[in-house]
Amino acid sequence: MKLQTLAVHAGDRKKPGDFIPVTTPIYAASSFFYERTEDLDDVFSGEKSGQSYARFGNPTVAAVEEQVAALEGAEVCIATSSGMGAIQLALLAALTDRRKSIVAADALYGATIRVLTEMPALAGVETAFCDVCDLERLDAVTAKARPAAIYVETISNPLMRVPALDRIAEIAHSHDALLIVDSTFTTPVLARPLALGADIVVHSATKYLAGHGDALGGFFLAGGEHRETAEMLHHTLGYNLGAFAAYFIMRGVKTLPLRMRKQCRNALQTAAWLERHPAVEKLRFPAADGHPDRETAAALLPDGLFGAMMSFEVKGGKAAAFSVIDRLRMIVPAPSLGDVHTMMLHPATTSHGQMPAAQRERLGIGEAMLRLSVGIEAADDIIGDLEQALP
Numbered sequence: 553m554k555l556q557t558l559a560v561h562a563g564d565r566k567k568p569g570d571f572i573p574v575t576t577p578i579y580a581a582s583s584f585f586y587e588r589t590e591d592l593d594d595v596f597s598g599e600k601s602g603q604s605y606a607r608f609g610n611p612t613v614a615a616v617e618e619q620v621a622a623l624e625g626a627e628v629c630i631a632t633s634s635g636m637g638a639i640q641l642a643l644l645a646a647l648t649d650r651r652k653s654i655v656a657a658d659a660l661y662g663a664t665i666r667v668l669t670e671m672p673a674l675a676g677v678e679t680a681f682c683d684v685c686d687l688e689r690l691d692a693v694t695a696k697a698r699p700a701a702i703y704v705e706t707i708s709n710p711l712m713r714v715p716a717l718d719r720i721a722e723i724a725h726s727h728d729a730l731l732i733v734d735s736t737f738t739t740p741v742l743a744r745p746l747a748l749g750a751d752i753v754v755h756s757a758t759k760y761l762a763g764h765g766d767a768l769g770g771f772f773l774a775g776g777e778h779r780e781t782a783e784m785l786h787h788t789l790g791y792n793l794g795a796f797a798a799y800f801i802m803r804g805v806k807t808l809p810l811r812m813r814k815q816c817r818n819a820l821q822t823a824a825w826l827e828r829h830p831a832v833e834k835l836r837f838p839a840a841d842g843h844p845d846r847e848t849a850a851a852l853l854p855d856g857l858f859g860a861m862m863s864f865e866v867k868g869g870k871a872a873a874f875s876v877i878d879r880l881r882m883i884v885p886a887p888s889l890g891d892v893h894t895m896m897l898h899p900a901t902t903s904h905g906q907m908p909a910a911q912r913e914r915l916g917i918g919e920a921m922l923r924l925s926v927g928i929e930a931a932d933d934i935i936g937d938l939e940q941a942l943p
């Protein structure tokens with residue numbers, strides 16, 4: 553063979569031996585074949601399980617799907633290229649062959665609100681937003697809207713409201729609607745919404761699941777009855793997670809329980825300190841004194857943990873909030889959350905920057921608000937950095 557032919561073929565396309573690698577390798581291949589063409593035909597037609605084309609499956613992605621499904625107690629797990637991909641898949645799966653409306657919590661991650669209100673793919677779908685912690689109101693809105701699904705976050709971004717998932721599942725089902733839960737802030741370590749009656753759970757794996765600020769991804773998780781629709785949508789729309797990100801997420805999930813518990817314990821200490829600081833107003837943390845959902849959170853979350861996310865307002869408005877961010881020395885002022893390092897952002901100009909100002913103000917996402925994602929560092933160092941940064 554000529555050099556250019558050898559360059560393309562030599563050393564490649566070997567069958568793995570009888571060894572077992574200690575971690576699932578990154579399968580960068582975008583297609584797979586068999587010694588007999590008939591086998592590929594059987595895989596394509598669904599008669600035989602196996603790999604064929606990476607949009608339909610990839611061994612690295614399948615491994616992380618199996619891992620996260622086990623943690624969440626789900627029969628179906630589909631890894632997506634981002635949390636937003638998982639959210640769209642969940643909404644489309646709920647809307648397929650069902651009524652064309654959604655009832656959603658009024659305080660959600662900014663891009664989720666955008667998907668629910670503006671996405672052309674959802675044209676013709678009406679969304680009614682309401683306070684999902686007010687169960688009577690939610691019941692009335694659901695009765696009127698007759699939605700395909702109710703959509704909530706376990707701990708809402710950035711207001712840290714905690715809806716009663718079991719009660720909301722009852723309301724949804726009594727109106728023949730599904731319950732979709734974004735459990736990004738809780739992960740399966742703090743909550744398993746499927747066991748509480750939710751029908752579909754979504755995650756931004758970019759956050760706690762990956763946990764190290766190095767991968768973008770999401771998960772759609774559900775019971776077996778949603779497999780056919782979800783897989784049909786997934787295989788045709790192509791929101792696939794790549795093999796490299798799948799590997800990073802799988803590695804991250806191995807330490808998720810350890811990280812999450814440490815982050816929650818650090819958050820309890822940090823919140824107790826912030827609560828007493830004279831420049832801090834309106835600390836929003838589910839364990840804080842006077843938090844409207846403290847009891848619901850205590851019932852939902854295990855072992856006296858209340859999550860590792862909080863937000864608060866600084867006296868002095870937007871300028872004071874920006875100055876705090878600029879003075880940080882260790883806390884990372886980047887627009888994400890859930891990483892091993894503590895992070896701070898200004899919701900009104902980042903995560904909720906696309907929301908009309910009037911809507912933001914009405915919900916209480918003010919210009920003075922800062923959101924803190926507590927990391928795994930020593931709690932003293934987190935508090936020390938806040939102390940020198942706050943006015």
Ligand SMILES: Cc1ncc(COP(=O)(O)O)c(C=O)c1O
Binds near residue numbers: 663709756757903
């Ligand atoms: C609660 C929540 N859900 C979903 C998302 C979207 O995730 P991704 O950025 O991975 O698409 C985010 C992003 O910040 C989020 O905070």
